[in-house]
Amino acid sequence: MLIRGLPVNFDQDATALRCPSCDEYGGLHQEIITVYPAKGGVIEINSRNGNIRTWGSGTPQEALNPSMYRDGLTVHFSCEHCGGFEDVQQTLRMAQHKGLTLVDWEERET
Numbered sequence: 001m002l003i004r005g006l007p008v009n010f011d012q013d014a015t016a017l018r019c020p021s022c023d024e025y026g027g028l029h030q031e032i033i034t035v036y037p038a039k040g041g042v043i044e045i046n047s048r049n050g051n052i053r054t055w056g057s058g059t060p061q062e063a064l065n066p067s068m069y070r071d072g073l074t075v076h077f078s079c080e081h082c083g084g085f086e087d088v089q090q091t092l093r094m095a096q097h098k099g100l101t102l103v104d105w106e107e108r109e110t
């Protein structure tokens with residue numbers, strides 16, 4: 001299973017992420033970084049308060065790992081321009097699939 005969400009776009013210098021909802025690039029804030037090791041477990045870092053949580057997991061699917069069999073990573077962002085700083089809104093996902101590194105924005109259900 002390949003992840004297929006929204007495409008990742010950058011600013012004119014191809015360095016700053018653009019928000020997948022409003023297309024602005026000056027107001028994204030990293031909120032929660034989650035690492036999904038392929039061998040199991042989940043590591044979550046909350047950048048607002050510095051808390052680090054870890055927990056075991058079953059299958060990658062149960063852990064919500066964006067990769068089916070390999071390491072995965074998600075970064076939850078808030079956006080100043082479309083909904084307020086306090087709300088976690090956007091999730092950038094990185095997955096491995098047969099040597100490919102796949103990056104997308106998770107599509108939100110509205």
Ligand SMILES: [Zn+2]
Pocket residue numbers: 019020021022023024079080081082
């Ligand atoms: Zn936005």
